[in-house]
Amino acid sequence: MRPSDEPALELPGLVRDRAAEGRAKAAHTRARNLAEAEIVDEDPVVGVVLDLTPAHLDREFDYAVPAAMSDGVRPGVRVKVRFAGQDVDGFVVRRGDSTSHDGALAPLRRLVSAEQVLTPAVRELCDAVAARYAGTAADVRRLAVPPRHAGVEKVPSAPEPALPAVGDLLTAWAPYPAAGAFWAHVAAGDGPRAVWAAGPGEDWPALLAAAAAHALVAGRGSILCLPDHRDVARVDSALTTLLGPDHHVTLHAEPGPARRYQDFLAVARGTRRIVVGTRSAAFAPVHDLGLVAIWDDGDELHAEPRAPYPHVRDVLALRSEREGAAYLLGSFGRSVEADQLLRRRWAHEIALPRETLRSRVLVGVSGASEHALRRDRFAHSARIPTEARDAVRWGLERGPVLVQTPRAGYALRLACERCREPARCSACTGPLSLTGPSTPPQCRWCATPEPDWSCPECGARGLRAPVLGDARTADELGRMFPKVPVVTSSRDRIRDRIDAASRIVVATPGAEPVAEGGFAVVVLLDTWLALAGDRLRQAEEAVRRWSNAVALVRPGGRALAVGDPGHPALQALVRWDPGGFAAREASERWEARLPPAARIATVSGAPGAVDDLLTLVDLPSSAEVLGPLPPAAPRGAGGPGADGGDVHRMLVRVPTADGQAMAEALQEALRLRSARRLDPVRLQVDPPQI
Numbered sequence: 180m181r182p183s184d185e186p187a188l189e190l191p192g193l194v195r196d197r198a199a200e201g202r203a204k205a206a207h208t209r210a211r212n213l214a215e216a217e218i219v220d221e222d223p224v225v226g227v228v229l230d231l232t233p234a235h236l237d238r239e240f241d242y243a244v245p246a247a248m249s250d251g252v253r254p255g256v257r258v259k260v261r262f263a264g265q266d267v268d269g270f271v272v273r274r275g276d277s278t279s280h281d282g283a284l285a286p287l288r289r290l291v292s293a294e295q296v297l298t299p300a301v302r303e304l305c306d307a308v309a310a311r312y313a314g315t316a317a318d319v320r321r322l323a324v325p326p327r328h329a330g331v332e333k334v335p336s337a338p339e340p341a342l343p344a345v346g347d348l349l350t351a352w353a354p355y356p357a358a359g360a361f362w363a364h365v366a367a368g369d370g371p372r373a374v375w376a377a378g379p380g381e382d383w384p385a386l387l388a389a390a391a392a393h394a395l396v397a398g399r400g401s402i403l404c405l406p407d408h409r410d411v412a413r414v415d416s417a418l419t420t421l422l423g424p425d426h427h428v429t430l431h432a433e434p435g436p437a438r439r440y441q442d443f444l445a446v447a448r449g450t451r452r453i454v455v456g457t458r459s460a461a462f463a464p465v466h467d468l469g470l471v472a473i474w475d476d477g478d479e480l481h482a483e484p485r486a487p488y489p490h491v492r493d494v495l496a497l498r499s500e501r502e503g504a505a506y507l508l509g510s511f512g513r514s515v516e517a518d519q520l521l522r523r524r525w526a527h528e529i530a531l532p533r534e535t536l537r538s539r540v541l542v543g544v545s546g547a548s549e550h551a552l553r554r555d556r557f558a559h560s561a562r563i564p565t566e567a568r569d570a571v572r573w574g575l576e577r578g579p580v581l582v583q584t585p586r587a588g589y590a591l592r593l594a595c596e597r598c599r600e601p602a603r604c605s606a607c608t609g610p611l612s613l614t615g616p617s618t619p620p621q622c623r624w625c626a627t628p629e630p631d632w633s634c635p636e637c638g639a640r641g642l643r644a645p646v647l648g649d650a651r652t653a654d655e656l657g658r659m660f661p662k663v664p665v666v667t668s669s670r671d672r673i674r675d676r677i678d679a680a681s682r683i684v685v686a687t688p689g690a691e692p693v694a695e696g697g698f699a700v701v702v703l704l705d706t707w708l709a710l711a712g713d714r715l716r717q718a719e720e721a722v723r724r725w726s727n728a729v730a731l732v733r734p735g736g737r738a739l740a741v742g743d744p745g746h747p748a749l750q751a752l753v754r755w756d757p758g759g760f761a762a763r764e765a766s767e768r769w770e771a772r773l774p775p776a777a778r779i780a781t782v783s784g785a786p787g788a789v790d791d792l793l794t795l796v797d798l799p800s801s802a803e804v805l806g807p808l809p810p811a812a813p814r815g816a817g818g819p820g821a822d823g824g825d826v827h828r829m830l831v832r833v834p835t836a837d838g839q840a841m842a843e844a845l846q847e848a849l850r851l852r853s854a855r856r857l858d859p860v861r862l863q864v865d866p867p868q869i
């Protein structure tokens with residue numbers, strides 16, 4: 180046996196085969212290179228926008244179309260191109276036979292996918308949003324088009340089925356006198372615009388679903404943008420009830436990137452024309468777009484946290500103007516921006532008549548004046564007064580009761596019982612809090628327990644708790660109503676729904692569950708806390724949060740706010756007049772020349788870079804440059820060492836009419852800085868908070 184001979188006998192054959200393979204491969208490669216090098220005769224030029232951040236590269240670049248790729252290269256597809264010696268991703272935005280480039284064009288490197296994911300309408304929208312916010316269109320496109328999943332592209336999208344028989348879709352809108360004309364215009368193919376003041380107790384997901392179905396019956400697609408995935412789930416379910424599961428998709432982060440891309444493709448391919456989603460859904464490439472809608476525009480989740488920080492309300496407004504789609508902004512509260520849309524007569528109001536409002540909910544206020552509250556707000560007896568206790572009891576005889584309390588947790592702040600000095604950690608000076616009824620005081624920053632705390636000012640050992648959370652509130656209510664189940668819903672333990680049984684639900688703002696049939700009573704505790712502070716939107720945000728809670732009441736139910744009956748925010752709630760309150764806020768902003776009466780931009784970065792930019796920029800003559808501002812408040816609790824860094828923040832303010840000119844000037848200045856490779860500065864136009 181000569182094992183080594185065995186393979187040796189085979190060897191010449193193998194060598195021959197490999198050589199032949201190699202020759203075939205080389206021939207194939209040559210042919211491919213030739214085809215790639217060979218530029219197609221018909222429409223050989225494409226304009227490509229690149230996925231590059233520097234502002235001065237934020238424009239179209241021309242490339243030549245190789246014959247081998249010609250079939251798939253259309254506006255909207257992803258390609259790879261050679262740029263400055265590197266392979267760069269981009270989108271084809273134009274194909275034709277002309278170029279302004281002198282000399283030979285480089286060929287496209289690769290057609291990544293033949294899916295048209297960036298439609299011309301969305302591409303132009305991205306440009307308009309970049310111009311509005313003085314950002315780069317590449318950043319906006321990253322918000323608009325989700326990352327590719329090649330496997331998902333191989334699966335065809337299920338075709339849009341025939342519409343099921345639907346009854347009168349607009350019955351639910353009938354109580355709103357102005358709605359009939361609005362929906363008739365949508366059916367006729369027009370682009371009417373409205374601010375919808377939803378009445379308390381309204382099943383708003385059902386009304387939005389009916390609106391999208393109505394548009395689809397007229398052959399028009401819709402985009403419904405909602406603050407979070409819980410809202411998306413509610414509208415998803417309402418649409419499924421109305422049309423079945425196969426006429427809409429949901430676009431949000433929860434289902435994961437592959438599922439998200441699959442749903443996005445169904446929209447891009449035109450087999451689904453109703454999109455329900457969060458922020459990025461505003462850019463969905465819906466075919467035959469006829470309606471864009473935003474729910475609860477005051478919710479901060481509608482403000483994009485990534486550059487250039489666009490707000491859904493504005494993105495959809497631009498989209499409605501550009502594509503002739505109807506615009507609907509709905510909410511229980513009202514933002515000053517929504518008020519502005521009405522004042523400018525850009526939109527009409529859709530609201531309930533006064534008498535209908537009165538029949539839906541009765542809102543009262545229980546409490547002392549602000550002055551008395553300030554004196555005595557630490558007294559527990561005043562926190563849940565007799566009237567509130569009676570209201571809870573009245574509600575429990577009829578169904579579930581919602582108690583809204585501003586903060587999650589047990590006792591969030593502690594102070595000396597005698598001198599009211601805030602209680603602080605001996606290790607790091609952080610604030611002390613209680614996490615439960617039988618735990619010792621603990622530092623909120625470093626978690627050091629302080630079982631033997633005594634006041635460094637006066638020596639007293641007793642503590643009081645000026646700010647109480649939902650857990651402590653549930654304890655108190657449990658003691659008041661020992662036979663009644665008390666549940667909490669906040670932050671990490673959110674309940675989405677509860678049944679119609681009698682119970683008390685203690686929830687923080689935004690975490691309130693929906694009760695089957697609605698809550699019999701809604702009680703708002705610690706309203707002073709929601710109003711405390713000097714943020715620009717403090718009172719507006721308080722009214723929004725209260726209105727959203729009160730709106731969960733069943734028709735004919737009651738609501739009671741514990742607070743200062745003289746405060747205009749609570750008076751607006753009692754009259755259910757968020758529109759009036761927004762108008763009042765807007766006129767105050769007008770006097771103070773704050774947004775939306777003015778448009779502002781904040782510029783932050785290294786002091787030299789900020790000064791340099793502001794010297795360079797060609798602002799309108801009406802512009803004021805103010806600052807430097809204190810560093811932006813850190814998001815979240817903030818703790819020791821919240822890093823301010825050496826960041827300089829300036830503010831540019833112009834009258835609203837010059838807003839676009841300001842944005843364009845800032846955008847141009849950023850381009851110049853980028854081309855000269857100067858230090859970056861962070862620019863934010865119309866920040867939701869200053």
Ligand SMILES: [Zn+2]
Binds near residue numbers: 635
């Ligand atoms: Zn003290």
Ligand SMILES: [Zn+2]
Binds near residue numbers: 606607622625627
């Ligand atoms: Zn500490």
